[in-house]
Amino acid sequence: MTLTNNDLRKLLEDMIYIRTFEDRLRINFAAGAIPGFVHLGIGQEAIMAGICFNLQDDDTIGASHREHGVLLCRGIGGDKLMAELYGKRTGICKGKGGSMHAGDLEKSTLGCNGILGSAQTIINGFSFAHKFRKDGKLAVTVFGDGASNRGEFHEGLNFASIWNLPTIYFICNNGYAISVPKSKQNKVDDLSARGAAYGVPGIQIDGNDIFAVLEATEEAFKRARAGGGPTLIEAKTYRWRGHFEGDPDIYRDQEEKDFWMAKCPIRRFEKYLLDHEVMTQAEIDGIWKSASDRVDGHQKFAEESPWPDRDDLLRDVYYCDEGSVQA
Amino acid sequence: MIGIIANPSSGKDIRRLVANATCFDNMEKVNIIQRILIAFHKLSDARILVMDDAYGMLEKAAENIRRLTHESVNAGLIPFRPVFDQTDSTKAARMLRELGAKCIIVIGGDGTNRVVAKACGDVPLIPLSTGTNNVFPYMMEGTVAGLAALVAETDDGGEMLKTRRCKRLNIYKNGDLADIALIDVCATSDMFAASRAVWNVESIRELFVTVAKPDSIGMSAIGGSFRTIREHEPLGLYIRCGEPAAFATNVAIGPGLIRPVGIKYSRTMAIGDRISLETGAGMLALDGEREVEFLPKDRIEIELTRDGPLVVDIPATLSCAADRGFFLIHNTPQGETKGGICIHDSDE
């Protein structure tokens, strides 16, 4: 795997942009500006930036509730994403989906699926279409250790295996399904081992190491494009915040949180870049500043955007809204 | 007391994807631990200390035994708070040595044994293979390893326990001992550790091996493809790879992965030889895993020594033990014990 200095710079920019965006959500949610639920991906930036870096434009990716960062890296638009989270008409989903359903098929990016586990079979429809059309593309589904216990994950992996689909199953194993730790979820909490049951290679990586994510996804994507079939990647990571904003997070102790925060994917990467003299501290500081300005812009756009109206309530049920949609 | 250090992360890395490596899942390791515990518990009351790990392998093994036999084994966790990375194995080894362990069973691959060897001192190791490239550990059944550990535990005079001293490579960075390796040190042109495994032969610049075996896979096989050096020989091999090659060989670089490697230069190393690295910058992979980075300003030297750990020779140990009546049940009503062999009268 070769990465130019520009590649490394872009990766850092993406990770810092994600961190800044998510952190702004934390602040704005606490201030009451964001309705409903948000699930922040702070601490898991290496996974989001790494996967997206290796994707081609027409590859498909489905993220889960914690990966707004994937939507950003895929070019959904921070303005439209922020507006969607605010519930405004200018949001990607016209304010009708929110954090849990935001996505943009035109950018081949499925957002979160509100039913955890269901996306793990849906993704196969995309890889099936890629295979059917022989377009050399693939489909990635990103989800957590919790969702991997749904039957859908197993059915999906089985389907992808027997039909030899270019599907990559990427598990962000942060050790908790809301409050239930992995020791209470599975006897065999070695999630990469689940691949073996379906004849799919399963590997385990350090999800907080951007290089590990890049290397694993590069190899898995290469294999999928060449017709080698699916891969299961389990990335060990940790979420810094509770499951959702407002979660008192009393089920994890501070020592564990401190331990993982010390393994911050961004700080690790910054250290590497400084040690290898790819960037200076001033340049890195500049990136943080730019990210902050950029997110300021998104926030302003969201705040100033209009709310949806009654017509929006009744629209988009059917293709051309034939048929009786009663108010 | 004996110790068990099992690496929950072995057998899961990217070589399952880029090579045809088997997935060695942790339930299988639990099973191995279980077999060791049962074998030990059947014949001894001595304590077994197991390293804590993020998968709770001891708890699972002990629970399984309780369900099957309704008995509890005299096993517990090595008393330290783990951080769930490879430093745990080193710390566990150090504590076991300090607590007077008679031997340590290491369940993992070359890499696991390497980090244990950093701190185990002269406590003999029984290395059981569960990694990917396993040149150092044995493919050996857990029950048998448990019996060998039992012999080590009870053998005060050292009559039955047979061990051999391994070779070791020392890595010096700017004059200081930075790290060690048991089988191989490989200088690659990679600029980061990432997935740690080495499978891309084009990135290999220089290689130092303590053993060179064509009947193994990995770095040792590069040397082994044209020259054999076994464990007992006071030699190592130094190789420079790349173009222009003096010759090329086919090497089993990973499971199901045969690659051509260009050899520019090679020579044997004697015990005590210290060679300076020529490669300017990159990563040193130790026992198959990228570990130490070096920049142009760093001076790297690799030294071959006999300072490796002691490893139990299981077949020799168990044969010796059997000959000395170790396995006999001594309170049988009939039969005389002579020189360790029980002779029964022919009409019984």
Add this chain to the structure above:
Amino acid sequence: MREITMAEAIREALDEEIARNPEVVVLGEDVGLFGGCFGVTAGLYEKYPNNVLDTMIAETGILGLSLGAAYAGMKPVPELMFSDFLTVCADYVVNQASKNRYMTGMQTGGQSAAMVVRCPNGAGVRAAAQHSQCMEGFVLNAPGLKIACPSTPYDAKGLLKYAIRGNDPVIFFEHKMLYGVKGPVPDPGEDYVVPFASADIKRVGTDVTVVATQAMVHKALSAAAKLEEEGISVEVVDPRSLKPLDKNTIFGSLRKTGRLVVVNEAYRTGNALNEVVTLCAEECFDALRGPVVRVTGPDTPIPFSPVLEDMWIVQESDIIKGVLKALDA
């Protein structure tokens, strides 16, 4: 025109639509080599080996994959072996397919979630409680879904072609007792569709409006023939699609007759035709000259024993009783 069975009509629809759009794929358990458990897809695999796919037993996996392929712009037509299995993969029908367009705010750009789920409905083959249900009532509630329930080969072929060419998710209920029933269908090569929300008056009458679906349409027609001999003129209205529903045709009939009997094989409570009753009460109340009568299955699981199943299933005599009751008030 020629007489073919409903199974043949459905097969022709699939055949013609695959020929028309090579991204139409039929998938499900035993649909390929075996030709489908009810023989509906027989011969299609040989003709279109890339478009007819056998799957393992995995209703959630099948519908999930179909949905993803639909999002990607293909036109999947998954088959569930029995409509009862809709509950197994209900998430994909109720939470995903029906809602995706709305949740993602997509409008006319692309065919969002446009998969057509075919499933055999209904009792009569002694398959007992979990393989004999009529499941329209379970899915009627989900906004964004479309539901078809043809009763004749002509309707089945036309509705299926319309569904496959459409841009919305459809649950296409076929009735297993009707697969072998013949009816007139235009010759192959004569392309036609039956749009949704177009109810069909299967029999014109003046005294009572009987709204019936699927197998009940045929029983209503034989009941009507018998009642004709007693001097009672029954109008039989077949909605053909339950969502969207052509309420105007139903209202038109009700304004003419003043009496309403709804006949649907499924359980009484939550029956799909309760919606028709409610709409008539809300919007056509003035036309009603007496209470509405419902002729439905009882609120019990469907029994195995032939004697019991025949009691369970709505028979012609039940429909006659229902009509007489409606006229009695």
